[in-house]
Amino acid sequence: MERNWAGNLTYRAQRIVHPSSLEELQEVLAGDGPFRVLGTRHSFNDLADTEGTLIATDRLPVDVDASSAPGAVRLTGAPRYGDLAPILQQKGLALANLASLPHISVPGAVGTGTHGSGDGIGSLATAVRGIGFITPNGESRTLVRGDADFAGAIVHLGALGVVTGLELDVEPTYDVAQTVYEAPAWDAILADLDAVTSLGTSVSIFTRWSRTDVADQLWVKQRLPFDADAAERRRTVVERLGAHAATQARHPIIGLPADACTEQLGAPGPWFERLPHFRLEFTPSAGEELQSEYLVPRADAVAALEAVRGLADRIAPLLQVCEVRTVRGDDLWLSGAYGTEVVGLHFTWVRDEPAVTALLPSIEAALPATTRPHWGKVFTLPGDEVRRRYPRWDDFAALRARFDPEGRFRNAYLARLGL
Numbered sequence: 001m002e003r004n005w006a007g008n009l010t011y012r013a014q015r016i017v018h019p020s021s022l023e024e025l026q027e028v029l030a031g032d033g034p035f036r037v038l039g040t041r042h043s044f045n046d047l048a049d050t051e052g053t054l055i056a057t058d059r060l061p062v063d064v065d066a067s068s069a070p071g072a073v074r075l076t077g078a079p080r081y082g083d084l085a086p087i088l089q090q091k092g093l094a095l096a097n098l099a100s101l102p103h104i105s106v107p108g109a110v111g112t113g114t115h116g117s118g119d120g121i122g123s124l125a126t127a128v129r130g131i132g133f134i135t136p137n138g139e140s141r142t143l144v145r146g147d148a149d150f151a152g153a154i155v156h157l158g159a160l161g162v163v164t165g166l167e168l169d170v171e172p173t174y175d176v177a178q179t180v181y182e183a184p185a186w187d188a189i190l191a192d193l194d195a196v197t198s199l200g201t202s203v204s205i206f207t208r209w210s211r212t213d214v215a216d217q218l219w220v221k222q223r224l225p226f227d228a229d230a231a232e233r234r235r236t237v238v239e240r241l242g243a244h245a246a247t248q249a250r251h252p253i254i255g256l257p258a259d260a261c262t263e264q265l266g267a268p269g270p271w272f273e274r275l276p277h278f279r280l281e282f283t284p285s286a287g288e289e290l291q292s293e294y295l296v297p298r299a300d301a302v303a304a305l306e307a308v309r310g311l312a313d314r315i316a317p318l319l320q321v322c323e324v325r326t327v328r329g330d331d332l333w334l335s336g337a338y339g340t341e342v343v344g345l346h347f348t349w350v351r352d353e354p355a356v357t358a359l360l361p362s363i364e365a366a367l368p369a370t371t372r373p374h375w376g377k378v379f380t381l382p383g384d385e386v387r388r389r390y391p392r393w394d395d396f397a398a399l400r401a402r403f404d405p406e407g408r409f410r411n412a413y414l415a416r417l418g419l
Helices: 022-029 081-090 106-111 186-191 193-197 228-241 298-310 312-318 353-366 383-388 393-403 412-416
Strands: 015-017 035-038 053-056 063-065 072-076 128-134 140-144 162-169 175-182 202-207 217-223 290-297 319-327 342-349
Touching: 022 053, 022 128, 022 162, 063 081, 081 106, 106 162, 140 162, 186 193, 186 228, 186 298, 193 202, 193 228, 193 298, 217 228, 290 298, 290 353, 298 312, 298 319, 298 342, 298 353, 312 319, 312 353
Parallel strands: 015 053, 035 053
Antiparallel strands: 063 072, 072 162, 128 140, 128 162, 175 217, 202 217, 202 319, 290 342, 319 342
């Protein structure tokens, strides 16, 4: 039996194929569907599932070309970010941001709107300047930034075909220092959330909601150099929060060893060794878990956090850790940050799916009606309610119909959304 990474989902596919060339991929698509694409299996729901054929991208040839255009890198295949980043580093290049896990594939992260954290940094999909598909009918299709359908095709939910190539924005390599602060007070955080999330290039708040007066940790990742004025501002805010710098490395989940985590304690290091929370060579996060995430417009973020804090007694028994992080707004039709800066409320649950599924409707009802769920995580919002929260939904549905008029990449997940 084939399962997703978390082990909570057994794929229903009749077969899984591993094409090792574009020609083999086109031969697969010439057969009977339905089809879905399988990457590194980090979706916690049935987004990638099908009753037909799963097309695994792990054997498609990977090539990384930094000569395509200034400030760009072109890649084929489906490398993980943890594999791509050292190649870029060797070329003196870097991405603007990374997710907390380097274990996820680049096309999979882009297609689901996955993100890291940072007030001034968009989701990983915003780095895309060009995308290539093999469409459900086996044809090659390329879109570049500025094309009419480009903004609709980037966060695509696997509904447009198989991504075979991406061109990404890159910049010169840089160093980052990561510092963890412990026990920031919730009242002080919520009194000026903007001041807290702007303490560094990338900021995350971690809590188990076992206490409602203080959060567990505040992780601050800062691009270097870090000037004296910014350092003084950080000192002032941290003092107001009543927090203190950790004196040894920490795991986001209190009680777990920090061996799996990227280096902390303010030690400078390359961007790709600091921006993720976890090292590629270790099992990320807890390993035995479920995840949910809700993206809330920044204007509604404090109300959302207060609502979650009000449910702390119900959340804490099922929770391993909750992470609060930020994402810059963008114009990608199905991005959780479409049209607005957002604050993400990410929940890493114990793997008790019935109990988590029973709790989620209460959380979703308490959150503002502007909240959008992460496509690859566990949520229970009905499809019509999800569609209502995306102003360009009908445009995406029309785009999908043009790419896949026969519905060969349709599955139960897309059907629930009305696609």
